[in-house]
Amino acid sequence: MSLQAFLLLAVALLAVGLYGALSQQSIVMIMMGLELMVNAVIVAGAAFWFYVSPAEPDGQVVVLVAVTLMAVEMAMGFAVAIAIFRSGEIDMTDMAAELKD
Amino acid sequence: MVTVSIFSGVIFWVCAVGAVVTGVAVFRVDSMARATFALLASFVFAATPLLLLGLSYLGVLVVLMMIMEMVVMAVFMIMLMMNPAGLMPMTMVHNQRGSLLIAGGTFAVLGTGVFLVDWPQRRGEPAPxxxxxxxxxxxxxxxxxxxxxxxxxxxxxxxxxxxxxxxxxxxxxxxxxxxxxxxxxxxxxxx
Structure with a gap:
């Protein structure tokens, strides 16, 4: 285990999440991609804390913020998904194109 | 001590590969319920390295939070989304080639940076x-x-x-x- 190994894991998770967020059409699947990207931040934050500055708890605070961000993203994402589904049975991003017309 | 370090190294790599493989599986499986639980597996795999670093509270917090989140997500899947059970093949993607290129490029650039950047030396020891x-x-x-x-x-x-x-x-x-x-x-x- 080293800082590089942890960061490589974080980069791989970020890339997988980015692919999902860009390619998926279903709103919930896009949220899954975003979650994977935030998870990469969690892994990288913990690795920086341990391998760069373990005496200060700053890296742990970053991890806590990322975890909170994940909860907020999830709650707001579901609320928006419910609202947009109610307005027009929309569950895919390509169907939500009113602003385009 | 050396045995412990080899042991934790093996656990780390198993979990790292597991996290990425299940992360990819999220976008490959047919059923949305399966995708949800693949994502849960990915989070649990990714939280284990946190435990290896001694972050017992944050690691357990991530695992518990993700279990709750993914159970809620599974309910939403079944409520709103098409094909929750995976009874037929499902691909709901757009611009797959472009997304793959962007994601692959990001991985290549950042992955190279991980090994080329001169990271700072470790300073201090973790608090007890x-x-x-x-x-x-x-x-x-x-x-x-x-x-x-x-x-x-x-x-x-x-x-x-x-x-x-x-x-x-x-x-x-x-x-x-x-x-x-x-x-x-x-x-x-x-x-």
Missing amino acids: DVTFALGEALMGSHMLVMLVIGLGLFATIVSSVVLAHPRGRYDRFGDDLKGRPADDPIRGSIG
Whole structure:
């Protein structure tokens, strides 16, 4: 285990999440991609804390913020998904194109 | 000591590969319920390295939170989304080639950077009780972070309820909010 190994894991998770967020059409699947990207931040934050500055708890605070961000993203994402589904049975991003017309 | 370090190295790599493989599986499986649980597996695999670093509180927090989140997500899948059970093949993607190129490019650039950048040397040792140190920081020098997190979560609760509510005050009282009595399907101010 080293800082590089942890960061490589974080980069791989970020890339997988980015692919999902860009390619998926279903709103919930896009949220899954975003979650994977935030998870990469969690892994990288913990690795920086341990391998760069373990005496200060700053890296742990970053991890806590990322975890909170994940909860907020999830709650707001579901609320928006419910609202947009109610307005027009929309569950895919390509169907939500009113602003385009 | 060497055995312990080899052992934790093996666990780390197993979990790292597991996290990425299950992360990829999220976008490859046919059923959305399966995708949800693949994502849960990915989070649990990714939280194990946190435990290896000694972050027992944050690692367990991530695992517990993800279990709850993914169970909620599975309910949403079955409620709203098509093909939750995976009874037929499902691909709902657009611009797959472009997405693959962008994601692959990001991985290549950042992955190269991981090995080329001269990372700073490790300074200091972890506190004897890292969870206590985190709590002390949040209630002391990093109080602003705690305040922002608390306010943010409260704002999330309010706005998610407002967004998800089927009949708001404009539906009940009209656009100028002056309609009395409220236009409710059932009288008695209950909806």
